[in-house]
Amino acid sequence: MGEKTMVSVAELGRMVESIFMRAGFNAQQADAITRIITAAERDGAKSHGVYRIEGCLRTLAAGKVSPDARPELIDEGSAVIRVAADGGFSPAAFDLGLPALAARAEKLGLAALVINDCVHYSALWPEVEALTARGLAGLAMCPSYATVAPAGGAQPLLGTNPLAFGWPRAEGAAYVFDFATSAVARGEIELLARANEPLPEGWALDADGRATTDAEAGLSGALLPFGGHKGSAISTMIELLAGVMIGDLTSRDALDELGTLSLAPKHGELILAFSPSRFAAGRPGDPLARAEVLFEAILGQGARLPGQRRFAARARSEAEGIALDADELALLDRFQREGLAALG
Template sequence: MNAPGTGNALVTLSLAELHALARDTLRAAGLGVAHAEAIARSITRAQADECHSHGLYRLLGYVDSVRSGKAEREALPVLTRTTPVILNVDARRGFAPLAIEAGVPALIEAAQTYGIAALAIHDCYHFSALWADIEPAVEAGLAAWCFTIGQCCVAPAGGTTPLLGTNPIAFGWPGPAGRPFIFDFATSAAARGEVELKRRAGEPLPEGWAVGPDGAPTTDPAAALSGALLPFGGHKGSALSLMVELIAGPLIGDLTSRQAKAVENGDAGPPLGGELFIAMDPAMFGRDTLSQRLDDADALFALAKAQPGVRLPAERRYAARARSREGVQIPSRLLAEIHALTQGDTEGERTRR
């Protein structure tokens, strides 16, 4: 069995081996140990949940950004508080995972103390899956949202020129039964990473995902990457994408996707930008007891699942996570590219671009 977007043999690694491979590859590229460890944790979580577009594949872009000098290698994030419930982390142009690890525990504490809190991550290079960013807050019993811009490759509904990022949205609720309801999706028809995986595998895109450089609809991933992706759901997805641009950009004093593109250096890594978290403690709201309200939410989930064919968001990831305790399967071609990174071979693997 092959992983999506790969088309080659698979090699099984334990989660410990996967973490060590990611960490050691980043360290060999010159990234500081704190950042390398945080990114390795992020990549391992995504791969364990079979989120291939944000798992080990992302290591290629991280290394590109370290080698190009775009991302800071050693700078540690700084946490400050504007008010007791408005928190900020200056990532200092480092990668986001370490900044998130610095800020989310403080977000959880503030939300549990005051009922609601917000955390803005500034000047970070975000390349991870948002569900992993909010999962610690949700596991702590909070309802949480997260927003960030993405690479400027999406045209607004009715347009054909990139203006917006893939602009993902994540939401989490602390249930049912210890398996939080969490969704995370791009506001484009597909995440850019999914399109890149299709290109690597030589597979066509579904219709409606993209237009080519000439503005005409295309199913060719290469044409889509040089043209524009499209928002999901037409004007509805486009409006949500614009919302993300506003609240992860001007609201928190960070870049829009278009502004981030203007300062890019052309490597294959993540864009510069910000990230906004909002967390609320259900214990601080409502007229009924918390247990009653959580039971009501669980009943809603149960009624949805009682309908044939219904699957709750995150269920597939939880099943993958359980399987991954025995190891994860990595495409041999991807492993070869990663091993080549530690040997200084930066030209031979450029077929991934």
């Protein structure tokens, strides 16, 4: 990777924002995307950081995301708040819905935010972390595009369908997990294919629906869900709740519409927010304090909490800046100067 240059979180944010403004996104979209990409890079989540900029711009160049989207909040006072994302990327839609979602969860104990018609390139932990920062627990999910076969099946149908959960903690970082419900991300198979290395068993099927350890065969076949039929059932639940129930695309619909795996897909997203203080009202014990007893018991036996590595990277980045290599800096520079023309 060669020499690294330290860049402050704020400085990276300015560079990323200028790229998205230069590319033609309105300020609302550019600001929201920038915060999410910068946060990923800050947290050492490289796969969702600077690396994603090119994909976002290619999606724009292909006309598959609206740079001037104006998300609209639809709130009829129920437990379900909706944001019509207007074909923009999801972060601006979430930012618009978050205050209403949090207020409704505090009022009713439980509320949902539905985001419709959003283009997705990001992880789901920013959503659940934003809820934990307000003292709420959050559960977020969305489809993707059809690359995963259901357990016992043979062809791609489900998406990698991420599931994220967050629980607030009075001190330090929240308890947050965010993972694909496929055995692995497709990118991991691409890396092994390039390196000409075999896949572990249980990751993929070939184009004829047979188990394979050949990475190229897996790429032309299907990924498998994590955890066998249980993971497959959870992935199917995500298609149902965060696809058909919210009146938005399933992973198959999304791929049919986009026609490629190389651009960001458009679909919906579902985020549930829970107020622990409302749920625990009238019962013995403080839920946040009791959760700490559980976390201590996990850590005390040598296991880790999800997100620990990311939060450690965040602390380092905030203290010392983010280490970018020469390629990353060159890419940031090129996109700032040339805009979409830099896509070649």
